[in-house]
Amino acid sequence: MTPSSQGKVDQKENINIWLEQINDQSKAAVSIDCVIFGYSGDELYVLLIECNMPPFEKMKSLVGDLVRNDEHLKEGASRILAERTGLKDVYMEQVQAFGIPDRHPLGRVISVVYFTIISIHNYDLIDLDQRKPHWIAIKDIDKLAFDHKKILDTSLATLRNKIRNYPLLFNALPKNFTLIQLQQAYENILGISFDKRNFRRKLNGMPYIKFTNEMQQDVSHRPAKLYTFDFEMYEKLKEQGKALFQL
Amino acid sequence: MTPSSQGKVDQKENINIWLEQINDQSKAAVSIDCVIFGYSGDELYVLLIECNMPPFEKMKSLVGDLVRNDEHLKEGASRILAERTGLKDVYMEQVQAFGIPDRHPLGRVISVVYFTIISIHNYDLIDLDQRKPHWIAIKDIDKLAFDHKKILDTSLATLRNKIRNYPLLFNALPKNFTLIQLQQAYENILGISFDKRNFRRKLNGMPYIKFTNEMQQDVSHRPAKLYTFDFEMYEKLKEQGKALFQL
DNA sequence: TTACTATGTGTTTAAATGACACTAAGATAC
DNA sequence: GTATCTTAGTGTCATTTAAACACATAGTAA
Numbered sequence: 001m002t003p004s005s006q007g008k009v010d011q012k013e014n015i016n017i018w019l020e021q022i023n024d025q026s027k028a029a030v031s032i033d034c035v036i037f038g039y040s041g042d043e044l045y046v047l048l049i050e051c052n053m054p055p056f057e058k059m060k061s062l063v064g065d066l067v068r069n070d071e072h073l074k075e076g077a078s079r080i081l082a083e084r085t086g087l088k089d090v091y092m093e094q095v096q097a098f099g100i101p102d103r104h105p106l107g108r109v110i111s112v113v114y115f116t117i118i119s120i121h122n123y124d125l126i127d128l129d130q131r132k133p134h135w136i137a138i139k140d141i142d143k144l145a146f147d148h149k150k151i152l153d154t155s156l157a158t159l160r161n162k163i164r165n166y167p168l169l170f171n172a173l174p175k176n177f178t179l180i181q182l183q184q185a186y187e188n189i190l191g192i193s194f195d196k197r198n199f200r201r202k203l204n205g206m207p208y209i210k211f212t213n214e215m216q217q218d219v220s221h222r223p224a225k226l227y228t229f230d231f232e233m234y235e236k237l238k239e240q241g242k243a244l245f246q247l
Numbered sequence: 248m249t250p251s252s253q254g255k256v257d258q259k260e261n262i263n264i265w266l267e268q269i270n271d272q273s274k275a276a277v278s279i280d281c282v283i284f285g286y287s288g289d290e291l292y293v294l295l296i297e298c299n300m301p302p303f304e305k306m307k308s309l310v311g312d313l314v315r316n317d318e319h320l321k322e323g324a325s326r327i328l329a330e331r332t333g334l335k336d337v338y339m340e341q342v343q344a345f346g347i348p349d350r351h352p353l354g355r356v357i358s359v360v361y362f363t364i365i366s367i368h369n370y371d372l373i374d375l376d377q378r379k380p381h382w383i384a385i386k387d388i389d390k391l392a393f394d395h396k397k398i399l400d401t402s403l404a405t406l407r408n409k410i411r412n413y414p415l416l417f418n419a420l421p422k423n424f425t426l427i428q429l430q431q432a433y434e435n436i437l438g439i440s441f442d443k444r445n446f447r448r449k450l451n452g453m454p455y456i457k458f459t460n461e462m463q464q465d466v467s468h469r470p471a472k473l474y475t476f477d478f479e480m481y482e483k484l485k486e487q488g489k490a491l492f493q494l
Numbered sequence: 495t496t497a498c499t500a501t502g503t504g505t506t507t508a509a510a511t512g513a514c515a516c517t518a519a520g521a522t523a524c
Numbered sequence: 525g526t527a528t529c530t531t532a533g534t535g536t537c538a539t540t541t542a543a544a545c546a547c548a549t550a551g552t553a554a
Contacts, residue, residue, distance in 0.1 A: 027274040028316065030346075030357055069275065069355055073346040097344040097359045099277075099320040108316055110277055110359075112344045180532075197534070198512065221530040222519040427501075444503070445543065468499040469550040 028099075029109040032073060033064035033148065034081045034092060035155040038120035038135050039172040041181070044189050045120060045135035046152060048144070049084060052131070055105060056145035062152070063133065064111065077114040085133040086126025091171075092116045093162075095155050103147045115155045117163070117172045160190055164247050167208075170229040176212050178224035179203055186247060194247075203227075208234040208243065275346075276356040279320060280311035280395070281328045281339060282402040285367035285382050286419040288428070291436050292367060292382035293399060295391070296331060299378070302352060303392035309399070310380065311358065324361040332380040333373025338418075339363045340409075342402050350394045362402045364410070364419045407437055411494050414455075417476040423459050425471035426450055433494060441494075450474075455481040455490065 036047035051061040063084050067076040074092065081087050092114035099110040125133045138156065143149060163169045169185055170177075183199050203209050208230040216223035237243035283294035298308040310331050314323040321339065328334050339361035346357040372380045385403065390396060410416045416432055417424075430446050450456050455477040463470035484490035 028277045028314070030275045030277065067275070067346075070348050072348065073344065073357070094343050096341050097320065099314075099359065101317050101319065110320070110357075112346065112357075178532085195512070195514085196532095197514085200533080202511090216532095219531080220521045222521090222532050224532055425501085442543070442545085443501095444545085447502080448504095449542095463501095466500080467552045469501045469552090471501055 029104075029107065030067045031064050031104075031109050031111045032067050032076045032080055033062040033098075033111050033113045033151060034077055035062055035095065035113060035115040035152060036081065036085075036087070036090070036092075037115065037117040037138075037156075037159055037172075039117060039169075039185060039189070040120050040135075042184065042188060044138045046138055046141070047085065047087075047125075047133060048136050048141075049131040049133050051145035053105065053145070059143065059145040060136065061145035062113075062148045066109075067112070073112050074114070077112075084129060084131055086128055087118075087123050090116055090118060090123075095151075095158050098147060098151055100147065111151070113151055113155060115158060117159060117168060119172045119174070121174075163189065165245060167229060167231070167234060167245050170231075176214060176226040176228050178216060178226060180224060182227075202247070206243075206245070208237065276351075276354065277314045278311050278351075278356050278358045279314050279323045279327055280309040280345075280358050280360045280398060281324055282309055282342065282360060282362040282399060283328065283332075283334070283337070283339075284362065284364040284385075284403075284406055284419075286364060286416075286432060286436070287367050287382075289431070289435060291385045293385055293388070294332060294334075294372075294380060295383050295388075296378035296380045298392035300352065300392070306390065306392040307383065308392035309360075309395045313356075314359070320359050321361070324359075331376060331378055333375055334365075334370050337363055337365060337370075342398075342405050345394060345398055347394065358398070360398055360402060362405060364406060364415060366419045366421070368421075410436065412492060414476060414478070414481060414492050417478075423461060423473040423475050425463060425473060427471060429474075449494070453490075453492070455484065 034047075038045040038047060047063055048060040049063055051057065051059045063081055065080040065084065067073060068079075071079065073094070077092050078088075078090065081090060081092075093116065095113040095115050097110055097112045099108075101108055103109065103111070120135050125135075127133060138152075141149070141152065144152065159168075163186070169182075169189070173181060173185060179200050180196075182203065183194055183196065187193050209227055210230055212226045212228050214226045216226060234243055234245070281294075285292040285294060294310055295307040296310055298304065298306045310328055312327040312331065314320060315326075318326065320341070324339050325335075325337065328337060328339075340363065342360040342362050344357055344359045346355075348355055350356065350358070367382050372382075374380060385399075388396070388399065391399065406415075410433070416429075416436070420428060420432060426447050427443075429450065430441055430443065434440050456474055457477050459473045459475050461473045463473060481490055481492070
């Protein structure tokens with residue numbers, strides 16, 4: 001019997017029902033899964049680990065673990081990512097919670113999913129718990145443990161949506177980048193192509209994308225200009241309602 | 248000790264750790280909160296109930312309850328909404344999960360939040376469990392029980408974002424509506440105003456917004472044309488990538 | 495028939511977008 | 525040192541979209 005099917009109950013009784021429920025049937029394990037997209041300069045990857053739980057022993061899974069009782073979900077995501085892969089200081093955003101009842105073989109586990117995108121060159125993976133964290137190209141993934149393929153698909157849609165409206169992708173590029181690197185990153189991740197001149201016209205119109213006065217080095221052709229994204233300036237303009245990033 | 252701090256463990260041991268954890272410290276109560284926005288024709292409301300849990304006895308809260316062990320989150324949202332308010336057949340979408348550790352006085356409760364917007368005239372509220380469900384104007388809310396004010400604010404941002412990109416708001420209008428009703432709904436909810444002629448030009452350009460051949464009745468002035476939103480046509484065009492709803 | 499009230503309509507200007515092809519700068523090979 | 529190779533970088537025109545703006549219209553009520 002649930003509190004909501006009780007009819008009129010006095011307050012103390014109601015709380016007792018709550019307490020009983022919280023201690024009993026309505027408790028669920030809560031896990032966090034991190035969908036860490038990695039960009040290499042020409043392809044989109046996602047960070048996976050080996051799954052060691054039947055019946056998924058030979059499959060790969062997202063980076064996840066149970067959340068602790070006393071931690072914020074976002075902090076849990078950071079902790080779990082660090083414990084399993086050595087990645088630190090990675091800013092993640094929540095995608096959503098996934099909770100179909102049979103998604104986990106050991107019982108009900110509700111998963112709260114966080115995602116981000118980083119450059120695979122800026123971070124070293126450390127196998128802290130023998131789960132072999134590694135980057136796998138998105139295009140090579142067709143099955144994952146649990147419902148992680150569905151989680152990945154949803155997160156990828158979220159990623160694609162976000163990078164068109166927020167300057168998220170700059171975290172996945174070198175600090176100084178060329179406009180062609182930037183264009184290709186968008187093209188590779190969105191799966192569409194942009195007109196070079198129109199793309200550059202739009203980006204050059206954004207004051208927070210700044211030429212660094214430096215040029216590409218060690219290339220056997222005309223070196224490209226290096227630009228950088230001024231996050232501070234962007235945030236300031238955005239507060240004033242004067243910066244709308246759109247691609 | 249968590250699985251991730253174990254170092255090399257064999258598979259069976261690993262699973263035992265998981266089982267132990269799932270049965271012990273890492274279980275949390277999971278609740279669902281429904282943010283049901285209601286539009287009256289001139290103002291935005293949200294559906295609240297009386298909170299009967301200390302220390303929030305005299306405050307109002309969102310419509311929520313604990314999720315059951317065997318139900319999908321979305322189905323749980325529908326069940327809880329129906330049990331507490333009598334509302335049925337209300338399509339909701341997930342906002343996100345909220346999980347700061349001290350958000351609930353009885354211990355850790357992670358809340359998965361769903362939202363929608365409906366017309367307050369299309370539904371009758373039934374007080375099935377003495378929690379007095381009722382509509383409160385958004386502008387009159389400054390405090391709510393638990394962290395529900397924060398949840399409401401986040402959900403309102405999600406609502407405002409969604410209605411500009413998806414035809415969600417038509418669910419909150421009469422089946423047949425005038426363009427002025429539609430424009431005012433957008434203005435009231437977004438808090439901005441649109442130019443009447445530009446707004447109508449844009450809406451008239453959407454083939455799935457159809458004139459019904461009917462006119463407003465019983466008004467003491469020139470009657471307005473009644474339009475309807477053809478969801479079927481919209482979905483069909485959208486599949487073909489040929490319908491982008493944007494306001 | 496006059497007044498009242500909310501509905502409905504078009505044009506002009508500016509800004510953003512889309513399409514499109516050649517020159518420029520440096521490295522390398524001869 | 526000249527020619528060749530490779531990728532970087534640039535401008536214009538046509539089209540579409542957005543913004544600004546004021547008066548005639550259809551019905552009701554006096």
